[in-house]
Amino acid sequence: AGHGWQATRGRMAGVFPRRQAATALTPLLLLALLGIVLVLGAHLLGQHTEAGRAMDLAAQQALRDPRWPTRRVLLVILGLVSPFALAGSLAVLVAVALRQGRSWTAAAITVLMGGANVSTQLLKRVVLERPELGEGVGNTLPSGHATALLSLGLALMLLLPGRRRIMALATFLGTAGALITLWSGAHRPVDPIAAIGVCALWAAVAVPIAARDRCPRAGRPAPTLAARLGWAGVIVAALIPAAIVLARVLARRPPGTGYAVTVILLVATLVLVTVALTARAARAGSVVGAAD
Numbered sequence: 001a002g003h004g005w006q007a008t009r010g011r012m013a014g015v016f017p018r019r020q021a022a023t024a025l026t027p028l029l030l031l032a033l034l035g036i037v038l039v040l041g042a043h044l045l046g047q048h049t050e051a052g053r054a055m056d057l058a059a060q061q062a063l064r065d066p067r068w069p070t071r072r073v074l075l076v077i078l079g080l081v082s083p084f085a086l087a088g089s090l091a092v093l094v095a096v097a098l099r100q101g102r103s104w105t106a107a108a109i110t111v112l113m114g115g116a117n118v119s120t121q122l123l124k125r126v127v128l129e130r131p132e133l134g135e136g137v138g139n140t141l142p143s144g145h146a147t148a149l150l151s152l153g154l155a156l157m158l159l160l161p162g163r164r165r166i167m168a169l170a171t172f173l174g175t176a177g178a179l180i181t182l183w184s185g186a187h188r189p190v191d192p193i194a195a196i197g198v199c200a201l202w203a204a205v206a207v208p209i210a211a212r213d214r215c216p217r218a219g220r221p222a223p224t225l226a227a228r229l230g231w232a233g234v235i236v237a238a239l240i241p242a243a244i245v246l247a248r249v250l251a252r253r254p255p256g257t258g259y260a261v262t263v264i265l266l267v268a269t270l271v272l273v274t275v276a277l278t279a280r281a282a283r284a285g286s287v288v289g290a291a292d
Helices: 002-048 050-063 068-080 083-099 103-127 144-159 164-183 190-210 224-252 257-291
Strands: none
Touching (some): 002 190, 050 164, 050 224, 083 144, 103 144, 144 190, 164 190, 164 224, 190 257
């Protein structure tokens, strides 16, 4: 009987790490899949099909605020998201991680923010081309501003994992950044959608790197009520910027309002899904790391 119990324990010890590894791998694969689908879908459907370009243009015109003073303020806000501000934010986050003795997290933050923003510029300026159909506008996909703000939010989640307030901040930054680029008229709807995809892809790369640092808080489940309230705050963080832009569109009801409403809700949902999958992957990775 004793030998049978030892054998059973050995089999169980082999099963549970594999289950934990599968649990950690699933959100990473979903993040990568989401990123690929968004980037390729935005480029192929939004730029290379007549119907997609027509819907994209209709939504852009409906989302763009006609009042120049409002647009000027929005463009000033976007102007604050400069390469220097981004580099400064990256330096601060890396310094904090290193001060905490979390060198893998510092590397993950660098990979996430650096990879997402550099690849966005390469995709926009070198790799992707928008077919010229008499519009006189070149390729603007993916949106650099949307990538910068969402990648910053996701990097904060790697630095401070398991905190719902940080997740809410990441959600707000990602949603607000994407919608401001549309409200100001600086981008077409497919541009920030592709940017969300780029960030999702690099989050899938960065999370396993950060998981090499032991951070028990990321793997510790919160009490049920606290978890529900925390997730409610994350959802509200996406709804606030979405509601503001939605109210402005519905107040004017321009042609293409239906497309604009769809884009607003889609952007908020995609940012929420990206944040949720990143949080889930970070938590699962921490559990596997602790088990090892």
